[in-house]
Amino acid sequence: MPTLDSKDTLFKKKSTLNCRGKLLSLEVPQVMGILNLTPDSFYPGSRLSSTEEAVRKAAQMLTDGADILDIGGYSTRPGAAEVSAQEEQDRILPAIEAIAAHFPEAILSVDTFRASVAEASIAAGAHMINDVGGGLLDEAMFETVARLQVPYILMHMRGTPQTMASLTKYDNLVVDVLDELQGQLARLQQLGVKDVILDPGFGFAKTVEQNFELLRHLEDFRILGLPLLAGMSRKSMVYKLLGIHQADALTGTIAVNTVALMKGASILRVHDVKEAKQTVILLEKTKL
Incomplete structure (x- = not known):
């Protein structure tokens, strides 16, 4: 297990994120709604085909209590097709x-x-920034985040x-994931990035069993002193284990999310x- 003395790192546990002047409190867990502007997202129910549809979906999510809206245009499901930056x-x-115009x-x-x-996107x-590559898929990402000084979600x-489905061999899953994330955190620290959220990457280069091992040990990731994001919604760790379709995976998603919150x-x-x-x-109501 990595040993990281909180006195020796700039990444102290934060209770707020500075979102370009808007302070987002993490004292109570926050909900991030997924808006996929892709034709091939792994969950068909999340696919949006137009800006107008995205605005309507955003309105519904905000009404339902979303604290953050996560907007993506590149499917990262295993084996997804390549999409150009343009x-x-x-x-x-x-x-x-x-x-942004409709809901400032x-x-x-x-x-x-x-x-x-x-x-x-920041300019728009x-x-x-929610980076599934954790800075490894674009060498300019960390410098860009440091220059923009916006919150950054670092995923493993x-x-x-x-290719990720073939890269699931670990000597010790939790230790290896922590070590790899800590290496990226050191680079971010050197660049002066202030607000980092940690995502252990459920479903990314992990098997179903490995995903549940990560969930069992999610509290171990708090050693890095960062807020944690859990992204397990309707993923294969839920529907494959239960032998159901993604469309029927809401109850299972609620179950694993409950565990994540408790951890x-x-x-x-x-x-x-x-x-x-x-x-x-x-x-939150059950807390003493």
């Missing part, structure tokens, strides 16, 4: 601009591993969306905002 921008920038108080996240797409109105993954998750990334928000409210 096509990715063409998919998401109009939606970001429209949602909403906090928007851009789901991308490309620095150029991230920077254009997004407030944070190996390889690419096209210290600060943000739930979900397709079903209302149910996630209700889960947070009920669990």
